[in-house]
Amino acid sequence: MGSYECDSCTRCFNSWRSCIQHMNDTGHRRWPHECETCDTRFGTKRAVEQHMEAKGHFTYPYDCETCNDSFRFEDDRDEHQEEGGHYKHLHCSDCDRYFQSSNNLAQHMRSRVHQGTSIKCPFCKASFVTASGVSHHLETSSCPKAKNLSSSVIHRALRQRDPNGVITERLLEWHEGNTINSTWNPNSAYNGSGYECCICHREFSTSRGLNQHVRSPVH
Structure with missing residues (x-):
């Protein structure tokens, strides 16, 4: 029994080249990496990233809670909100002001502006x-x-x-x-x-x- 198995059927092959040729001929090859925007699929992560970079198909699913900036990764969004004081709970709705820390917001709420x-x-x-x-x-x-x-x-x-x-x-x-x-x-x-x-x-x-x-x- 061969060591290289087809992505779709149960056939096995003695060489990777034979397996690839079979999958290409039969359409059995799987493309696990899908573009985030369109339906195009790719065999490697590098290939799909090159495609999304060229087509502008990257998505930015993580929105800042207070401004219009969006980010590809959650950690980047959190860093942005921390540096800019853009967390919603650091917002004074009466003054429409945002603060860099909960302590700054508390001091503001205790100030003569509100008290x-x-x-x-x-x-x-x-x-x-x-x-x-x-x-x-x-x-x-x-x-x-x-x-x-x-x-x-x-x-x-x-x-x-x-x-x-x-x-x-x-x-x-x-x-x-x-x-x-x-x-x-x-x-x-x-x-x-x-x-x-x-x-x-x-x-x-x-x-x-x-x-x-x-x-x-x-x-």
């Missing part, structure tokens, strides 16, 4: 989107009426001025304490007539008096 500025600094009334924005505003001494105070002093003042917990209940990272930042400069509390305590609004004639007051058990 407004509903939380106010209890000292200077500046508006912020989040309680952490107020925290940063105060702890970086950006507030003109509460400069260079430590977190513990600011927290106590916020509790006094924020009885409904709009700000303080959202600042879980703050802890109670009674220390004041060593860089605090009471001279910055001068309001034109005296040195004003930003917590209880008492005025003192000297910065030393205010400094002693803030460091005292009163606060």
Whole structure:
């Protein structure tokens, strides 16, 4: 029995050449590689790729989720969407904007564009989107009426001025304490007539008096 079997019938041949001649004469030869667009078939993968390249018959079945680009391979599509932030779940439908990461999208959704500025600094009334924005505003001494105070002093003042917990209940990272930042400069509390305590609004004639007051058990 020969070693070379016809693609279609059960005949076997002693040589590959005899088998090919038989299949060509009888039309039994199979062409396993089919063009992606037309019905033409080929005996080798290389032959079908050459045909599709020449005829423009390659298909691009993997569409980007957000733009009009299409790709031959799924991995290429995924790489494109990752680099361009073109995944649908990274899309803000209200703004029709796409983002490169879920973190960027989350920050956008928490921004004043969508959240407004509903939380106010209890000292200077500046508006912020989040309680952490107020925290940063105060702890970086950006507030003109509460400069260079430590977190513990600011927290106590916020509790006094924020009885409904709009700000303080959202600042879980703050802890109670009674220390004041060593860089605090009471001279910055001068309001034109005296040195004003930003917590209880008492005025003192000297910065030393205010400094002693803030460091005292009163606060």
